[in-house]
Amino acid sequence: MVKLDIPALEQISAGLIQVAQRRGQLYPYPQNLQLGYDKVVLSFLLGEEPERAPSSLPDFYQQWCEKPFSEWNVEVDAEIDVENTLLFFGEPTEITIELAEAFGGSVFSQEQSRVASTLLQRCQSHSQGVQLYTKFRRFIIEHPVLTEQEFVEAKGLFGLGVGLADLLEECYELAPSCHQWQGNFYACPYCHALTSVAYEQVIANPDCNRCPSGRRLKRKVKLDPSILKLRRGIERFWFYPGRAEVRLYERFVELGLEVELYPSCDCYDLRVTFPDGEVWAIDLKDYSNPYLLVKRLGDEPIPSNPTWDLGYIVIPNERKRDRPAYLKELKSRWRWQNIKPMFDDAVFALAKKKLSPQTAESPQISDRERKVKHERN
Structure with missing residues (x-):
């Protein structure tokens, strides 16, 4: 052959x-x-x-x-x-x-790299740079589509005194008419991004790892007729991995841990500090192919600063569905001794296990109470 x-x-x-x-x-x-x-x-x-x-x-x-x-x-x-x-x-x-x-x-990665570089430069010169960086990234992750009015309001939010309004224009574009079905735009009920359209039906977004590409969506969310969507590079490299990053961040917070999202303006994704002072550095990688992920990691998958004790490259749990041997294949090419690869549910379970002896010695706080406390803060 x-x-x-x-x-x-x-x-x-x-x-x-x-x-x-x-x-x-x-x-x-x-x-x-x-x-x-x-x-x-x-x-x-x-x-x-x-x-x-x-x-x-x-x-x-x-x-x-x-x-x-x-x-x-x-x-x-x-x-x-x-x-x-x-x-x-x-x-x-x-x-x-x-x-x-x-x-x-690719031009997609170049697109997000250009925005990321500008965002980093501006945040480094701002007195609240780290918080501003995190706020901007979370906004992108939580808003894959915007109405025109929401876009205007967002530019106001990141405009005066912040200086990031023009960067929003580099992150969003008007939704192309090819995404319309019967004159309407729809969002995926799982990832909330704009759906695809083929064969006169609304189908799953090819980048949404919650549902198989091409499957007709029985459930869908009707959107405003004039909307903006994330540009493809921002969507692929910020939005989709970011959903798993924020989800894991919130789960760690509910455990009562001290968690930094994008520490030092995204040196890595999560910095988790335990009551005994141990620090975990977590960088989430959402790749469909484990071998190509290994090639992408380079010599230092997780920067040494901010300092940490244990490092983890974390894969969204959904990848197991499409590739059951994902972790086995990843480990077969793994060459970093001080960093471990694992799925997000496994690293969360590991954190919970580490906490269990400590929490047993102190009054128990329910997950609900932690969540309420987090929301108040």
Whole structure:
């Protein structure tokens, strides 16, 4: 069988994301997409199966990239799930974004990096910079869509005396009409982001790890006719991982722990301090492919400052559903001795277990009481 290596898929993915940034305008062909396509055709020629190769680049883009690799009649690396597709009704899938990142970054990651860099610079020069940084990030996580009036109010909130109103404009865009169904926009009932539309029905968002991509949504939330949505790079790298970050933050707070969200302007995601003084550093990574995640982590997955005693790379629990062997595969390539990988429910259970001997010696505080106390603060 014809073999297709990961570098070829990475280059194709980088090109597909460039097309997505141009709202699906294929021509002129992005160089990476053209070169990646050429590698696919060459693979079939070298495998003496030229008749099986895609007939043209438009055919490759419109037909092949929407099909799982298992239907390409090629052999891909064992690290790649053969049921993955590169496009989902014209939109790059999670694996496509991750492959593009491995290739050297995508326009999506560049988009969020540009906003993140500006946000960090401005917050560092502000007297309440750390709090302001966290407030801005949480706003993005909690507002995947906004009405025009809500957007105006948000610009006021982050405007005078704060100087971040223009950054909101870089995070949001008007919702494209292709997301409308029967003249209306709808939100996913799970992640609350704008839904996709295909085959005259509202379907699950391809990036929402709560429900399978392409499944028709029986439950959906009708939205205002004129709304703004997060730009794709902000949505992929801030919103979706951020939901799990905030969820874990709130669970730790309910345990009565001292928790910092995005300490020192996002050196890592959570800094958890226990009553005995032990500090955990937690960085959440929401990758669909564990092997590509390992490649992305670099030499220092969690910065040493702010200081910590135990470090954890945490994966959203939902990833187990789509890839039951996720953690086993991740550990097979793990090379960091001072940091452990685990799912978010496991790290929470570990924290709860560590607390249990201490809480047994002191008056018990119910989860409800902790939540009320947190809300008051």
